Amino acid sequence: MVSADSTALTERQVTVLELREQGRTQQEVADRLGTTDANVSAIERAAEQNIEKARRTLELARTIRSPIQFSVSPGTSFDDLVASVYDHGNEAGVKIAYCRPELYTHLYGALEGCTNQSELKTTIDVGITNEGEVRVYTEAL
Amino acid sequence: MVSADSTALTERQVTVLELREQGRTQQEVADRLGTTDANVSAIERAAEQNIEKARRTLELARTIRSPIQFSVSPGTSFDDLVASVYDHGNEAGVKIAYCRPELYTHLYGALEGCTNQSELKTTIDVGITNEGEVRVYTEAL
DNA sequence: CTTAACTCAAACACATCTGTTTAACTACGG
DNA sequence: CCGTAGTTAAACAGATGTGTTTGAGTTAAG
Numbered sequence: 001m002v003s004a005d006s007t008a009l010t011e012r013q014v015t016v017l018e019l020r021e022q023g024r025t026q027q028e029v030a031d032r033l034g035t036t037d038a039n040v041s042a043i044e045r046a047a048e049q050n051i052e053k054a055r056r057t058l059e060l061a062r063t064i065r066s067p068i069q070f071s072v073s074p075g076t077s078f079d080d081l082v083a084s085v086y087d088h089g090n091e092a093g094v095k096i097a098y099c100r101p102e103l104y105t106h107l108y109g110a111l112e113g114c115t116n117q118s119e120l121k122t123t124i125d126v127g128i129t130n131e132g133e134v135r136v137y138t139e140a141l
Numbered sequence: 142m143v144s145a146d147s148t149a150l151t152e153r154q155v156t157v158l159e160l161r162e163q164g165r166t167q168q169e170v171a172d173r174l175g176t177t178d179a180n181v182s183a184i185e186r187a188a189e190q191n192i193e194k195a196r197r198t199l200e201l202a203r204t205i206r207s208p209i210q211f212s213v214s215p216g217t218s219f220d221d222l223v224a225s226v227y228d229h230g231n232e233a234g235v236k237i238a239y240c241r242p243e244l245y246t247h248l249y250g251a252l253e254g255c256t257n258q259s260e261l262k263t264t265i266d267v268g269i270t271n272e273g274e275v276r277v278y279t280e281a282l
Numbered sequence: 283c284t285t286a287a288c289t290c291a292a293a294c295a296c297a298t299c300t301g302t303t304t305a306a307c308t309a310c311g312g
Numbered sequence: 313c314c315g316t317a318g319t320t321a322a323a324c325a326g327a328t329g330t331g332t333t334t335g336a337g338t339t340a341a342g
Contacts, residue, residue, distance in 0.1 A: 002210075002266045003264075021206060038287070040205060046330080051198060053149055055195075057150060058192070065158075098248050110142060122241075166317065166318090168316080177304085179305090182317095255312095285340105295332095297329080301326095302323100302324085306320085306321085309317085311314105
């Protein structure tokens with residue numbers, strides 16, 4: 001088994017993910033580990049949640065560490081969002097690494113599920129690095 | 142404060158990181174939060190460990206989910222490591238996305254701290270995606 | 283309908299993590 | 313030498329997460 005040391009996953013979770021990755025059913029994994037399929041399902045779920053949590057943690061860390069950072073409220077239009085990214089960049093003397101249509105696409109992809117007919121549904125946090133990279137950090141579903 | 146929901150960081154940790162990012166000293170943060178500098182130091186440390194843990198978790202997940210995957214023992218030379226990557230790729234019919242010198246550099250960078258005069262110091266796990274991407278997962282320090 | 287594969291929720295003992303205090307420690311510039 | 317900035321370790325109560333069992337619930341395939 002690949003080591004789970006210093007990781008958000010437990011040994012059990014890694015074991016289950018590995019066996020499942022090999023194509024085994026939850027029942028087969030359960031038999032091998034001497035437990036039930038419901039238990040395997042639960043462990044698998046916990047593992048996936050931990051991985052998702054890790055993903056979000058890195059996003060959050062990147063946002064916090066961005067030299068430029070601001071929040072955008074629900075109800076803000078996509079156009080205003082894009083504009084405010086440029087505004088904040090200008091204000092701090094940072095050139096945004098995207099032209100307007102690129103930024104549009106970038107944000108649209110990153111905000112899938114947080115938008116409703118060209119409007120933000122939730123509060124989002126935007127970070128801009130010194131290199132002009134734009135990162136968004138969205139609330140949990 | 143940026144939301145810490147569904148994240149490996151606590152609200153307190155986010156607060157401390159944000160205030161610190163603004164350039165404040167641990168003592169200043171401590172005063173504002175009504176606690177001691179030692180406490181702030183501890184919280185900051187826990188936060189950084191959580192972020193590092195999240196980073197390692199994603200690495201681990203990527204390795205587990207790689208269709209091709211194998212371990213390499215301590216004592217293995219860098220040359221043998223590079224060769225075994227190509228061998229495993231061939232065996233599974235996957236073309237490695239790096240030419241030999243590229244792979245050399247890629248692995249050398251990824252394994253900083255795990256090598257000793259062209260030899261592996263620790264066990265590492267290697268994953269190869271269907272696209273020929275090579276990822277290494279190293280043990281914790 | 284039956285079966286296989288999987289999910290969901292509640293409950294439980296157990297383990298780990300959290301923030302906190304206190305006290306001692308290093309490192310550095312004046 | 314002193315003060316500033318930061319680290320480290322031990323200890324503790326409270327919170328959160330763990331794997332597990334049990335029982336019921338999907339969902340799709342034969």
